[in-house]
Amino acid sequence: MINVNLIKNIRLLIIFMNCFISKMKPDISTHIGPIFIDNPTILASGILGISINIFNRIYSSGAGAVVTKSISMLPSSGYDGPSLFSVGGDGWLNAIGLSNPGIDNFSKMLRQNKKIPIIVSLVGSTDIDFITMVKKLQNSKILAYELNLSCPHVDKVGLDVGDDPELVYNIVKKIKSATQTPIIAKVGLGSTNYLDTIHAACDGGVDAITAINTLRAMAIDIDAMKPILGNKIGGLSGRPIKTIAIRCVYEISSKYNIPIIGCGGIFDWSDAVEFILAGASAVQIGSVINNKWMQIFSDINQGLTNYMSQKNFANIGEMVGISKKF
Ligand SMILES: Cc1cc2nc3c(=O)[nH]c(=O)nc-3n(C[C@H](O)[C@H](O)[C@H](O)COP(=O)(O)O)c2cc1C
Known part of the structure; x- marks a missing residue:
């Protein structure tokens, strides 16, 4: 005969064990200000374009969210090649030239999205560019906007805008009054102190900062005796920029009370941990996709x-x- 009490006790033990195990398992979901994601890994902008199918695969592979290629008002075909090459040491030099289909075509593509947490990266020269794009996307399902204030190799956008704190303030303030969707400012290292850009973005009401973008760089082909990139100058990404990015995250989090997404040279979990200990609430994953895929x-x-x-x-x-405690 089955002992009913024994079964009851075993059941209770299983429930207790499950509670204990789920209590012990760390929670890797994260809040980046008003943005909530299931885990802190985010695909960085421009790494895998804007295809909803690819974003779906990245999300199914475990990413907490994805950032699109930077979108501009009008379509752009970008620069002539070569536009991307490996510089060794897991570093990459690129000058794609922000090729993208433009906001109108992009907004049609975005309608296919049903479930992916998408952060839309926007690039423009003026507050009007940014607000026009935000208005065109107002009925789309978007987790947040990331303002590209840091692309280091295209004139009049990216770093050219980020290097002008007054313009940054105006852009952020006006977008904030035009949409409820959270705004992230992506900063890089240009010709002015990048902390001034962050200060201006915070004054304008930005919800979070992504740090950093690629760093302005170039390489010369010694046989052909000419610059390798079609655009001559490009942006360095990958392992060689990690320590610079960590320094920026640490500085920003020491100076400002603003959520940060760390980006630059993250190749494995220990890099991600380093960024979080420096002050990041989430991390973006870029160049490593070339080595380790999804x-x-x-x-x-x-x-x-x-x-x-x-x-x-x-x-x-x-x-x-x-790490700031020490
Ligand atoms: C091929 C390529 C294209 C990129 N395009 C964009 C872009 O459109 N907008 C943007 O904000 N950053 C762009 N980035 C910068 C990345 O989002 C990221 O900030 C940078 O690569 C540093 O991260 P990583 O070292 O992990 O690659 C691009 C980077 C690469 C390598």
């Missing part, structure tokens, strides 16, 4: 979960910026 998102999430268990962190919030 697997990188779940690899980072798994490594991060293991690290948090070992160090007894219950959630990401407990880790953010801890």
